Amino acid sequence: MNTLIKNATIITMEDENKIIRNGYITIVDDKITFVGEHLPEDFLPQIIIEGKGRAVLPGLINAHTHTPMVLLRSYADDLPLQEWLFDRIFPVEDKFTAEDVYWASMLGMMEMLRSGTTCFADMYYFMDEIAKAVHKVGMRVNLSRGLQCFEPDFDAATDTRLIENEQLFKDWDGEGNGRIKVYLGPHSVYTCVPEYLEDVAELAHKLDTGIHMHLSETIKENQDCIEKYGKSPVRHMYDLGLLRPNTLAAHCVHVTDEDMDILAQNNVNVIYNPGSNLKLASGIAPVGKMMKKGINVALGTDGAASNNNLNMFEEIHLAALISKGVEREPTLINAYQALKMATCNAASALGLDQVAGVIKPGMKADLTIINMEKPHFYPSHNAVANIAYSVQAADVETVLVDGRILMEKGEFKTIDDEEVIYHINKISQRLFG
Ligand SMILES: [Zn+2]
Incomplete structure (x- = not known):
């Protein structure tokens, strides 16, 4: 499966200054294959994630x-x-x-x-x-x-x-x-x-x-x-x-x-x-x-x-x-x-050599995508400071693990959330009355 994230602000965490604006990330199966400002010409994506107004972080x-x-x-x-x-x-x-x-x-x-x-x-x-x-x-x-x-x-x-x-x-x-x-x-x-x-x-x-x-x-x-x-x-x-x-x-x-x-x-x-x-x-x-x-x-x-x-x-x-x-x-x-x-x-x-907590080719695609089009992110002087001091959990939009989308625009792809809440309410009733 080929996945492309385009036009995003990429906080690579490779070093403090390596932030790519309007960048592209290509993913083949579970791994990142490219991170940069220009899309490789031969990459044919099956899934495209629009990253305009979005920041991509290591998960x-x-x-x-x-x-x-x-x-x-x-x-x-x-x-x-x-x-x-x-x-x-x-x-x-x-x-x-x-x-x-x-x-x-x-x-x-x-x-x-x-x-x-x-x-x-x-x-x-x-x-x-x-x-x-x-x-x-x-x-x-x-x-x-x-x-x-x-x-x-x-x-x-x-x-x-x-x-x-x-x-x-x-x-x-x-x-x-x-x-x-x-x-x-x-x-x-x-x-x-x-x-x-x-x-x-x-x-x-x-x-x-x-x-x-x-x-x-x-x-x-x-x-x-x-x-x-x-x-x-x-x-x-x-x-x-x-x-x-x-x-x-x-x-x-x-x-x-x-x-x-x-x-x-x-x-x-x-x-x-x-x-x-x-x-x-x-x-x-x-x-x-x-x-x-x-x-x-x-x-x-x-x-x-x-x-x-x-x-x-x-x-x-x-x-x-x-x-x-x-x-x-x-x-x-x-x-x-x-x-x-x-x-x-x-x-x-945690000894995760293949994740490393950075966004670079060869690493597993464990990524968190944040919607930066919110009042608390403007003006955007410093993307890292915005994440450390201003971001809210509700800004998280899409999450990938091992190259697979587990949440897309706030919707779980592998969890039936209503079923989970139903069981949690039942368990809580039994344990606490
Ligand atoms: Zn503990």
């Missing part, structure tokens, strides 16, 4: 979320993390069925596509259902089964969660033309005993796959870890062998200089979730400092119960604004750097 990548938590959106708010998680969230999650998770992940994907996200890193359970839903919808994903274990004398050979995560890897890693990747998901230092974490590290090594975890999210997590193990969560995870170049460490809010050095030396990817960290009053990650130390920082929404949406543009806005305000340094995270966190940095964090 946004949500590097840390728990998609089915959309079912818990606005259910428990304005509480500290420990109380929110253990007293409100976990008890309802215990009632979720596999079918609930399937429909919730469909709802989450509707929301993500509507806000320009093409790929996400998900940690949850009933992951098989999420894999099925992603396979059907056509998004790109990195899945990990949330792993927890409070018993030091557990048996790895019979641990259901570990077995499920390994089975998920065997069943789904590389499926959907390589769109689906599977990592291991040790939840955190406070939900996994050290012996268990060591086994997770060993399994990740055996499967040659990555690790997705929460790390140093709250002061309480740090204090408890120091009290129990005599070291910070970062040092603890490092000693247990979990900090690697293909580790996604969500949050890293309360990290010391020594912690940051450990993260940098081990090429760990830090996933910054400003919305969730603010809402749960966890604090603000020192991302400016981390970036100066050479740590790759990507962005995530976290689950919709602590955000309360999956809109990556909101995270980009927050990322660009918060550090300036907190560290009183207006140049700290500029518009381009904030956008990189949701594109190139995130692609690198």
